[in-house]
Amino acid sequence: MSHETIDVLIADDSGFMQLLIKSILSVDQNIKVIATANNGKEAYELTRTHRPKVVVMDMMMPKYDGLYGVEQIMKNCPTSILMLSAIGHTDINPIMNSLKLGAIDYLNKPQGSLSKLRSIDSEIVKKVKLAASINVNEMDVATRSQPKNESAVESSQVEAIIIGASTGGPRALESVLKALPEKLKVPVVVAQHMPSNFITSFTDRLNNILPQRVRVADIGMFLEPGIIYIAPGDKNIALERKGKSKVKVALDEKVYPEYNHPSVNSVMMSAAKVYGNKTLGVILTGMGEDGARGMTDIYRVGGITIAQDRESSVVFGMPQKAIQSGCIKKIMPLDAIGNNIKNHLL
Numbered sequence: 001m002s003h004e005t006i007d008v009l010i011a012d013d014s015g016f017m018q019l020l021i022k023s024i025l026s027v028d029q030n031i032k033v034i035a036t037a038n039n040g041k042e043a044y045e046l047t048r049t050h051r052p053k054v055v056v057m058d059m060m061m062p063k064y065d066g067l068y069g070v071e072q073i074m075k076n077c078p079t080s081i082l083m084l085s086a087i088g089h090t091d092i093n094p095i096m097n098s099l100k101l102g103a104i105d106y107l108n109k110p111q112g113s114l115s116k117l118r119s120i121d122s123e124i125v126k127k128v129k130l131a132a133s134i135n136v137n138e139m140d141v142a143t144r145s146q147p148k149n150e151s152a153v154e155s156s157q158v159e160a161i162i163i164g165a166s167t168g169g170p171r172a173l174e175s176v177l178k179a180l181p182e183k184l185k186v187p188v189v190v191a192q193h194m195p196s197n198f199i200t201s202f203t204d205r206l207n208n209i210l211p212q213r214v215r216v217a218d219i220g221m222f223l224e225p226g227i228i229y230i231a232p233g234d235k236n237i238a239l240e241r242k243g244k245s246k247v248k249v250a251l252d253e254k255v256y257p258e259y260n261h262p263s264v265n266s267v268m269m270s271a272a273k274v275y276g277n278k279t280l281g282v283i284l285t286g287m288g289e290d291g292a293r294g295m296t297d298i299y300r301v302g303g304i305t306i307a308q309d310r311e312s313s314v315v316f317g318m319p320q321k322a323i324q325s326g327c328i329k330k331i332m333p334l335d336a337i338g339n340n341i342k343n344h345l346l
Helices: 015-026 040-050 066-076 093-101 114-132 136-144 169-178 196-209 264-278 292-300 317-324 334-344
Strands: 006-011 031-037 054-057 080-085 105-108 160-165 188-192 213-216 227-230 236-242 246-252 279-283 304-308 330-332
Touching: 006 015, 006 040, 006 114, 015 031, 015 114, 031 040, 031 114, 040 054, 040 066, 054 066, 054 114, 066 080, 066 093, 080 093, 080 114, 093 105, 093 169, 093 196, 105 114, 160 169, 160 264, 160 292, 169 188, 169 196, 169 334, 188 264, 196 213, 196 227, 236 264, 246 264, 264 279, 264 292, 279 292, 279 317, 279 334, 292 304, 292 317, 304 317, 304 334, 330 334
Parallel strands: 006 031, 006 054, 054 080, 080 105, 160 188, 160 279, 188 227, 213 227, 279 304, 304 330
Antiparallel strands: 236 246
16 A cells, blocks of 8 residues: 655755755655755745655755744744754754754764765654654644643652653653752653763753753762753663662663663663652653553552643654553643642642
8 A cells, every 4th residue: 555655855055965865765665855955045935835744954054044944934834844963963952942943853964974874864764754744733733732720639759750752852851841849859860762962962951941950860870859860862771779768870781672772661660669659750742652661660559640642742652652551640731741740749
């Protein structure tokens, strides 16, 4: 059975890069490159004219950069945009800004020769297909929806907050973390599917916008109340109790079929063992099934389980799988999750 063709526009100031991306995408018979642009303004104008399903957008382009392109496209002719840029190796902020403006996802161009892009060819194809499956008009409405009226929740002695996310997660995480109390009395551990070299930059960004201290969760580190820990992107981590009051970050060498490096399941399943019914688990937007087993373990030990709803998720895969597993106690829009967590900490 044939599938609908995915029309793609490529925006990159390098003619060679345009040809290379087109060559990579053309391997898939369901993807067709219909236009190329040399900067953000051309990308916008051609998107308005040709109405592609997906735009693959570079960031650093002359005169009008990728941010200009994203802003104009999302304002005037909403389209799924995948950012493909080398700037993420040195500065994550432009990438994060593009996501805030409405880009769906991002990929780092490999450093070195341009031809190294072929080392991530399958990832580019996968991300383009994912972007094509997302209705950006529905997502745009969801991001503008008003918070639902959430009444105060039952009191609970939460000792740790564990959050898992993937596609759409960086923007969602900022929303949730900003709503937490400035003086947190528990540690927060975040497992965000993200390229390894983004983790440090993402941690630095969070440190600049949040009142709490944010750290990469290094192996051997002991968790401290009030600190937000970001799982590293080159390994899986687990939490281990040392003595009565200390919890340590340990290396988890198991392979998780849902996702590795970092595995949400790894963090959540170990947290359920360590903190029991005093664990609060949150599963946010993301593609795939990672986190469902971990949220199930938290639910089984009596912990609190929260999932982002379909309407506010960029991709509903991970929350949906957890909900279908029957382990979610609360399903709510993104803009209500942070305040709901805060109620559990009162």
